[in-house]
Amino acid sequence: KQPKHMPRTLLTATMLTLARSAMGFGTRFGPAVRLRPAVHLSSHALHRRAPVVTAAVSEETDAADEKVAITLPNNDNSEQLLRIRHSTAHVMAMAVQKLFKGTKVSIGPWIEKGFYYDFDPPEPFKDTDLRRIKKEMDKIIKMKLPFTEEVVTREEAKRRIEEQNEPYKLEILNRIKGDHITIWHASKNQDGWWDLCAGPHVATTGDLPKDAIQLESIAGAYLFGDENGPMLQRIYGTAWETADQLAEHQRLQAEAKRRDHRALGKQLNLFSIQQKAGGGLVFWHPKGSTMRNLMETYWKEAHVKGGYELLNTPHMASIDLWKTSGHFDFYKDDMFDQMVVEGDEYQIKPMNCPFHVLIFKDSPRSYRDLPIRWAELGTVYRYERSGSLNGLFRVRGFTQDDAHIFCLPSQLTEEILSVLQLTERILTKFGFTEYEVMLSTRPDKAIGTDDIWDLATNALEDALKQKGWNYGVDEGGGAFYGPKIDIKIKDAIGRLWQCSTIQADFNLPQRFELEYTSDDGSKQQPIMLHRAIFGSLERFFGVLIESTAGDFPFWISPVQMRLLPVSDDFRPYCEEVAARGREAGLRVEIDQGGRSVGKQIKIANQDKVPCYAVIGANEVEAQSLSIMCRTQGDEGVKLVDVGAIPYKQVINQMELASKAGAGAIDVLLVGQDETTAEAR
Structure with a gap:
């Protein structure tokens, strides 16, 4: 409980210490990294690449937002990165087939942030296998095997595939148009490992930066994405030009995980x-x-x-409407099955x-x-x-x-x-x-x-x-x-x-x-x-x-202010303040109680409530609120002690902030400055 004689400065310092210890916030990263959509290239496929541009907006970018550790390249602006990723996928497939005898390979393209390969192993891969595979890849990289291109006839490609007993490669071959088939070898002669591939690749496996490569995960994948086809195992990896780029990618991945909306x-x-x-x-x-x-x-x-x-x-319509619009013919696979009502077919709407x-x-x-x-x-x-x-x-x-x-x-x-x-x-x-x-x-x-x-x-x-x-x-x-x-x-x-x-x-x-x-x-x-x-x-x-990351703008936050009573004795005052706030259109709630102030502060921060106030004897006596606000700064989310403000003034200013789409902290601090000036 808050002692009546505790000076407000000491109370505020105590609140701030409790709050900061409860926060555990991550770091904020500026929007300086442009990541492009995945580029999936199967053998001999052509991919249209459109230029990457950014719209000019009327609002200037703060200089602090331009500070980044490393600007990551992407497949569209770095041909070398694309070659590294494609070649690394081949090296991974080589390593897998060497370690796990009898494993069949399927497709293995580069993607937005790396590469993958689909396999059909005799026994399912385990996560612990990734380390073994990476070690074998490092050995192959050290061997400096040349990547060489060979063009063969369709018949010759088919003969070699059948000789290797690679059924999925045969399926890939059947999807390739034309009579001239490109094969890429990763070996010192043409008797070594090869795959159907349109390239491009680095000159040798030794050109791959092994410290900038990481195998990330194993997942299930249907052959060519067809759920009626066989289930394969897909190994995902990432590859970059330098180890520093890999570290930056890992940092961003960790940040993305922290922000996962699920x-x-x-x-x-x-x-x-x-x-x-x-x-x-x-x-x-x-x-x-x-x-x-x-x-x-x-x-x-x-x-x-x-x-x-x-x-x-309506949510549905007669099937005749969708036939007239063309959706039934061109969009049928993405629509749910029709329902029959009194002999008429109805379709739940996809558009x-x-x-x-x-x-x-x-x-x-x-x-x-x-x-x-x-x-x-x-x-x-x-x-x-x-x-x-x-x-x-x-x-x-x-x-x-x-x-x-x-x-x-x-x-x-x-x-x-x-x-x-x-x-x-x-x-x-x-x-x-x-x-x-x-x-x-x-x-x-x-x-x-x-x-x-x-x-x-x-x-x-x-x-x-x-x-x-x-x-x-x-x-x-x-x-x-x-x-x-x-x-x-x-x-x-x-x-x-x-x-x-x-x-x-x-x-x-x-x-x-x-x-x-x-x-x-x-x-x-x-x-x-x-x-x-x-x-x-x-x-x-x-x-x-x-x-x-869940720290929503004040105007749309589901709870804009939470009141934290030091004890149930102060709950009536909290209810009075909450009622006034709700009348003004604010979303105010009171902590359910039965726990310490420190616990209430910790929960308020976990819930990312933008503003909260600890209510004790001093606040009741002064009819005020000692407001703490979360705000976004250059170093991430931080807590700001706004100070003790008459609660009616708090409500008025928060109402203005909510309607204007402004941050509560900005309006409250302006209000504080005006109040201080009037007092002076």
């Missing part, structure tokens, strides 16, 4: 996946639901201010788009009605294999923040620019201010005339230029029904996440025969834009958890 979701009691209900279905707990409601409310208000009207549509199209078609439209902007937070359901489900990042039921714009050709650029501005405003609200932007153009197979494609592509590009964003062009990377802009957001540790998309669509207006009456009385087809900002509410929430 673990934090459980720790902070935000959401769960209940296996009894089925995989990939999200249960939002009270605190998570509070945050979701805040996200939805802000999203809706921003859209209404932006000239959108909000829609709500919201056809529903918005039906509403457009429900009434005659004039050019004077356009543009029409409709937005919906619509829950959709898509079939995902159980092995691909991953927390909130890949689920079977999720909410898309869909919007569709129907406009005149002359309005297209202005509408796209408006979408870009709204996207930036919403993403910035959640703390995301760095993006990677890509414009994808017409593929070889596409519907629509050259004129309409040129119109839409030019409009997308003009809008990006007017916005002042840098962007890359992925030539031929658009959908068959229209060009698009993709926006990836960069999180606090430099990872990129695909979220926002702006997509022109020439398909649905044509399939549903959409039309409006033009100014000359003729019937014309409107331009249709698909648009999402979060992409998926669930996935975006997962990204937000990982980017903030």
Whole structure:
């Protein structure tokens, strides 16, 4: 209990010591590392590489954020790194087949942060085998075996594969087009180890930096990802140009693990996946639901201010709708099975788009009605294999923040620019201010005339230029029904996440025969834009958890302030303060009690509550709160002692902070300065 005679300075020092000892925070890393999506290359496959660019944003980057230990290269900007990873995969396969006789090999590509190889061993690998394999790899590296290329006929490749009794290589060969097959050897003569491969490789195994290579994990994997095929074992590894790069990668991996949204979701009691209900279905707990409601409310208000009207549509529709839209033919494998109701087939919806199209078609439209902007937070359901489900990042039921714009050709650029501005405003609200932007153009197979494609592509590009964003062009990377802009957001540790998309669509207006009456009385087809900002509410929430490590912005924190009574004697005062706070729209709760102040502080920090106050006799007597706030600094999350403030002033200032999207600490400290000035 707090003695009445304890000086406040001593009490504060005691609280701060208890709090800091309870925190156990990790280090904050600046967003200076750009990690690119995985590049999967099978033998003789060609991979389109688009340039990597970062959008220029209006907010300047703090100089402290630019300090990083090492800037990691990636497969797109370092040909040598790509060669190292590809060659290391081959060396690993050599080591495995030498140590585990009778093991068959399958594919072994480089990926975003390393490489893997799929194997079929006589006995399953164990985690302890990784060390043995790495030691054998080091021996092979020391031998400085040359990598050499050989081109053979398909018949010769087949003969050699059958001679080695490698059934999975034979399957790979059958998937390779052309009569000339490339083989890469890792040996001093062509009698040694080889594999079907298009390269590239380093000159010799001795060029591989063994201290920059690590084998990471073992996992199950179906052959070619086909769940009806045989189950193989996949060994993942990572490889870099230097040992320092490997150390930086390991540091970032540890930080990513600390931020894992699945673990934090459980720790902070935000959401769960209940296996009894089925995989990939999200249960939002009270605190998570509070945050979701805040996200939805802000999203809706921003859209209404932006000239959108909000829609709500059914969760299912007749199969005829999906046949008309084309989803039944082109998207069937990603849809759940149909249900039969009174002899009619119904399909649970994988998309919201056809529903918005039906509403457009429900009434005659004039050019004077356009543009029409409709937005919906619509829950959709898509079939995902159980092995691909991953927390909130890949689920079977999720909410898309869909919007569709129907406009005149002359309005297209202005509408796209408006979408870009709204996207930036919403993403910035959640703390995301760095993006990677890509414009994808017409593929070889596409519907629509050259004129309409040129119109839409030019409009997308003009809008990006007017916005002042840098962007890359992925030539031929658009959908068959229209060009698009993709926006990836960069999180606090430099990872990129695909979220926002702006997509022109020439398909649905044509399939549903959409039309409006033009100014000359003729019937014309409107331009249709698909648009999402979060992409998926669930996935975006997962990204937000990982980017903030659970230290959410004050305005969206599920609990904004927790009151910690020294004893039950002070609970009535806590209840009075909490009631006043809730009346002001703040989310205030009282610790359940029955434990020491130190324990209450520890739990408040574990729960990452942004502000908390220990309530004792001094606070009751002064009708004040001694506030401690968590804040993000250059060295990570830290506690700041705001000081004793009249509780009504605290509530007023926190209310302002919450509505303005500001940090509570900033507003409270400003309030303190003003109060001190008035007293002086």
